[in-house]
Amino acid sequence: MSGNKSRFQAISQITDRQKQPPKTPNRLEELWATDVFTLSKMQACLPKDVFKSIKNTVQTGGKLDVSVAGIVAVAMKDWAISKGALYYAHVFYPMTNITAEKHDGFVSVQGDGSVITEFTSKVLVQGEPDGSSFPNGGIRNTSAARGYTAWDVTSPAYVMETDNGVTLCIPTVFISWTGEALDKKTPLLRSNAAMNGAATRLLKLLGHTDIATVNSSCGPEQEYFLVDSHFAHSRPDLLLTGRTLFGRPSAKGQQFDDHYFGAIPERVQVFMQDVEEKMYRLGIPAKTRHNEVAPGQFEIAPVFEAANVASDHQQMTMTILKNMAKKHGFMCLLHEKPFAGINGSGKHVNWSVGNATQGNLLDPGDTPHANLQFLLFCGAVIRGVHKYGPLLRAVVATASNDHRLGANEAPPAIISVYLGSQLEDVFEQIKKGDVKDSTHAGMMSLGVATLPEFQKDPGDRNRTSPFAFTGNRFEFRAVGSNQSVSGPLVAMNTILTDSLTWVADKLEAELAKGSNLSDAAFTVLKEVMEQHSAVIFGGNGYSPEWHKMAVEERGLLNLPTTADALPVLKEPYIEELFERTGVLTPKELESRFEVYAEQYIQTIEMEAKLVISLAKTRIYPAAFRYLSELSGSIANLQAIGIEMEKESAEKAASLTKLMMDAVSKLSAALDKHDFGTIEEHMQYAAKTLRPMMDKVREYADALEGEVADDLWPLPKYQEMLFVK
Ligand code: ADP
Numbered sequence: 001m002s003g004n005k006s007r008f009q010a011i012s013q014i015t016d017r018q019k020q021p022p023k024t025p026n027r028l029e030e031l032w033a034t035d036v037f038t039l040s041k042m043q044a045c046l047p048k049d050v051f052k053s054i055k056n057t058v059q060t061g062g063k064l065d066v067s068v069a070g071i072v073a074v075a076m077k078d079w080a081i082s083k084g085a086l087y088y089a090h091v092f093y094p095m096t097n098i099t100a101e102k103h104d105g106f107v108s109v110q111g112d113g114s115v116i117t118e119f120t121s122k123v124l125v126q127g128e129p130d131g132s133s134f135p136n137g138g139i140r141n142t143s144a145a146r147g148y149t150a151w152d153v154t155s156p157a158y159v160m161e162t163d164n165g166v167t168l169c170i171p172t173v174f175i176s177w178t179g180e181a182l183d184k185k186t187p188l189l190r191s192n193a194a195m196n197g198a199a200t201r202l203l204k205l206l207g208h209t210d211i212a213t214v215n216s217s218c219g220p221e222q223e224y225f226l227v228d229s230h231f232a233h234s235r236p237d238l239l240l241t242g243r244t245l246f247g248r249p250s251a252k253g254q255q256f257d258d259h260y261f262g263a264i265p266e267r268v269q270v271f272m273q274d275v276e277e278k279m280y281r282l283g284i285p286a287k288t289r290h291n292e293v294a295p296g297q298f299e300i301a302p303v304f305e306a307a308n309v310a311s312d313h314q315q316m317t318m319t320i321l322k323n324m325a326k327k328h329g330f331m332c333l334l335h336e337k338p339f340a341g342i343n344g345s346g347k348h349v350n351w352s353v354g355n356a357t358q359g360n361l362l363d364p365g366d367t368p369h370a371n372l373q374f375l376l377f378c379g380a381v382i383r384g385v386h387k388y389g390p391l392l393r394a395v396v397a398t399a400s401n402d403h404r405l406g407a408n409e410a411p412p413a414i415i416s417v418y419l420g421s422q423l424e425d426v427f428e429q430i431k432k433g434d435v436k437d438s439t440h441a442g443m444m445s446l447g448v449a450t451l452p453e454f455q456k457d458p459g460d461r462n463r464t465s466p467f468a469f470t471g472n473r474f475e476f477r478a479v480g481s482n483q484s485v486s487g488p489l490v491a492m493n494t495i496l497t498d499s500l501t502w503v504a505d506k507l508e509a510e511l512a513k514g515s516n517l518s519d520a521a522f523t524v525l526k527e528v529m530e531q532h533s534a535v536i537f538g539g540n541g542y543s544p545e546w547h548k549m550a551v552e553e554r555g556l557l558n559l560p561t562t563a564d565a566l567p568v569l570k571e572p573y574i575e576e577l578f579e580r581t582g583v584l585t586p587k588e589l590e591s592r593f594e595v596y597a598e599q600y601i602q603t604i605e606m607e608a609k610l611v612i613s614l615a616k617t618r619i620y621p622a623a624f625r626y627l628s629e630l631s632g633s634i635a636n637l638q639a640i641g642i643e644m645e646k647e648s649a650e651k652a653a654s655l656t657k658l659m660m661d662a663v664s665k666l667s668a669a670l671d672k673h674d675f676g677t678i679e680e681h682m683q684y685a686a687k688t689l690r691p692m693m694d695k696v697r698e699y700a701d702a703l704e705g706e707v708a709d710d711l712w713p714l715p716k717y718q719e720m721l722f723v724k
């Protein structure tokens, strides 16, 4: 159904809706990881040596001993079948932000027509999905071959239940037959390994002898909107693009701040509890839930985990949110900007690195030695963010995130680091060179005393910074709500690898000159600050003064759109970074650029087409009906001698004309296909198509304020945001 009727029907369906039947909550211990083939479940059913081998791979990232796979496969299958599974799926993460699955049955028909279940080591370890439709940026066109999935032992297998069946899910990497990464997991695993190598080297230089594998950790905070599905289904723009392409701001928006951290609406809380139950069963440690700033906007965050597992869990969380929303009569919007004029959604990616022997390496310690180590790791991050800031911008560049970044609700498109006043002060002193004998009140004396306890209090938070130190981790805030966290994690791990290597090289050289460790570290940190302190900024990142200062005085790049940011991936220094660290080959990096650039263009063109069709087939007819009603009445009244003002008819008529003119211009602009390069095409989408779409919207939204409410064909903002 379309048109105005659907709006009114939606409202009555929502107000008359049946509540979900009540259910008794389960105890956490009963729920926790019941759907996961955990290490402890493996321990219970695997021979000791097989278990030891698997555990070693999981905990140290060591190579998998393939000879044990057969035994694991049988145990995994038995466990899955005991949960009711008939099928298994290799789950992988192609270069889109989605999760992909290839399902196969355990069924094996015997010669006599009977059936048994079968799951061999071969199918556990490797799969061959016919993934020819997944984007590959030219990698597979040239090598003309299939993609392969390969078991990632470090992320546990699990079962996914639907209402009438169960599937065993096996996390995998997705690679071409020549071994090139076609997915988001492979580079993440490689970046962890590279970072482990560089961090271990530095830890050795710092005198450690017992050093466990260093891994990165991630705690992603996910923001999302819920809209009643009756409204969502009457909005083709929400269904197809995840955002409203039209819509006049409602009189009430978020100006009263009455939603942020307010009481969660009951219907939403029931939904959240079902989401959390599902997450717990899948071993995902859901931890916080609350209302966000915008009406209809919420947040969920788990406890942080090893980055690879956290990334898989984040993908599962997005899937669970969307599916559970459907069951509760909602549509879950993960788009970064579903509603114009209302805060958008992001994903804060909290990130740190550490291991079992030295702990969190970004946590200031309470011994002088630990502090020294912390400052070196933190200094390495600062250097990395300065040197490769444009890369961090590029990995959060998507058509949808462009709506949010720099829009006074999210970090600007300029990447800077926020350290907090206290730590910033420490680094400033290091730069000045007076820290060694510092008598500064409460200030450390490097290598002699300990750093004072760092404020971890939210009072010292800066919400306007894209990259903020928050006590024992960095929080990358520019990531889009819709995005996989892998790309940002890969970038952070890789730039840290590069910086740790640089720090280790310098430190080694200083030590070779006969410096003691503390002096050597001080020299290295001073150099970091001399070269890279321009990236440190504690002020208001939203202010125009900063945007000017960042670019003009600090030499930082402001890359406002994806069209500006993505080409960074083609810069020689970025290519060298990924090649040197072994995270991505030049060919793999190039393919990523191609895929993301295509996605950007396709998204905007698809939206432009929908703008045209909605304007023509919904808004124009509604405006016209209104105009004929109005003009008819005015004429009738005139006939009996009553003069009515014609202003509103004139205004609606003129807006309708202007809107249709803008539609024609956009249509014509979409016909252009002769672009010299993909970069040119992206610029065209950003600088020509998008403003033209905005023009159509401007007139349409103005019309929404003129046309009789009962004729308006699309659910309005006030309905979608406030009717629950
Ligand atoms: P806030 O909204 O104040 O930023 P939240 O509690 O909503 O904080 O989210 C913080 C996230 O950071 C959580 O997922 C948490 O587990 C995660 N986190 C905490 N410590 C670390 C760490 N050392 N490394 C990575 N993530 C961390």
Ligand code: MG
Residues within 6 Å of the ligand: 221, 348, 475
């Ligand atoms: Mg946060």
